[in-house]
Amino acid sequence: MAPASCLPGPKTYEAQYRKDGRTRRVSIGRHGKITVAEERKLAKELVGQVARGVNPAEEIAQHRRASTVAALCERFFDTHIKEHAVSRLPKGNIAGLVTFSRIQPSAASK
Incomplete structure (x- = not known):
């Protein structure tokens, strides 16, 4: 060929x-x-x-x-963190959510 x-x-x-x-x-x-x-x-x-x-x-x-790491992180964040973790955080403390949203893009780029 x-x-x-x-x-x-x-x-x-x-x-x-x-x-x-x-x-x-x-x-x-x-x-x-x-x-x-x-x-x-x-x-x-x-x-x-x-x-x-x-x-x-x-x-x-x-x-x-197939799903990318970024898409999987976003889906996990939307389905699990927002539904389960928010109720456990002290009122007004969204530091954990902000940290996760900052980690997710850098993890996807590796």
Whole structure:
């Protein structure tokens, strides 16, 4: 297989297959970072997965749609902290909530 594009810039090896009546493409790797032999081996493995009924492009899409740490922290804050911890804090003391809201963005960036 050859790199996918004739345009200037980085070249990427791709494997193309049909699944459920749709043509799908999956990026295998960048030219120069993997050899042609490695690319062919990975493409054969991918075609084998498709033959076994796996849809690699859909698995990649599901992984990209998964919740981020920031989204999980926000959901925890909304569902648990606001409902349970606020009633336990002394009246007017929201220091714990402010601390959590400051930690959450920095934890998500790591």
